[in-house]
Amino acid sequence: MNTPAHLIFGLAAFGKPDAPKIALAALAGSIIPDLSLYLMVGWHLAILGTDPQIVFRELYYSDAWMQVFAIDNSFILWGLAFGLALYTRRSWAIALTGAALLHLALDFPLHHDDGRPQFWPLTMWIYESPVSYWDNRNGGWWIGPLEALLSTALVAWIIIRFRALWIRATALVLLVMEWSASGIWRFIF
Template identity: 85%
Template sequence: MNTPAHLIFGLAAFGKPDHGKIALAAFAGSLIPDLSLYIMVGWHLGILGTDPQIVFRELYYSDAWMRIFAIDNSFLLWGLAFALALWLKSGWAIALTGAALLHLALDFPLHHDDGRPQFWPLTMWIFESPVSYWDNRQGAWWIGPLEALASTALVAWIIVRFRQLWIRVTAIVLLAMELMASGIWRFIF
């Protein structure tokens, strides 16, 4: 899924009205599994001036990058953290770790040849899904619109459910980003 959709889904699933700290934790948990990607891509494209083809066709699939992705995309690590959050009965920690697990669960079936190792430290195995959220050759032509439709419905629900203006505005901005991202991927690929 596109990162804006992850943020929308995470807030809808784990955010609590009138609990800004929990909403922020849900946002953070939804973002953390993609954060290393943004940092590494940003560093290479923005600072080092690395050619995008090298970044997305070589570095992304390199052993070094996959070792980093294995840590922040591990069902096992996030699952342990979620269990600890439940045991401690910490609302913000449950939102953070639950949203991260939701992110991983939604990514797992939607990455064809660009998945990440999600069972580290047990294995570096990567599931190759028959469908992709971005590649039309693997069904993005129907996954993308479903993702956009679900995101739109969840943003409408967030607007009804949450009274805080900053959450409503953030959700609308994320939806605009999601609609742009899903449209761009369908046309590029």
């Protein structure tokens, strides 16, 4: 899924209307599994000036990058953290780890040939889904629009459910980003 959709889904599932810290934790948990990707890509593109083709066709699939992705995309690690959050009954930790697990669960079936190892430290195996959220050759032509429509419905629900203006505004900005990202992938691929 596109990262803005992850943030929308995580906020809708784990945010609480009258608890800004829990909403922030849900947003943080929704982005943490993609954070290393943004940092490494940003470093290479903006700081080192690495050619985007090298970043997205070579470095992304390299053993070094996959090792980083294996850690922040591990169902095992996030599952243990979620269990600890439930045990300690810390609402913010439940929202953070639950949103991260939701991120992983939504990514798992939607990455055809660009998935990540999600069962580290047990294995570096990568599931190759028959469908992709972005690649039209593998269903992106219908998954992408479905993702955007579900995101739209969830943002409407967030706006109804949450009174805080900053949460409503954040959700709307994320929706614009989601629709833009979905549209961009349609034209590029």
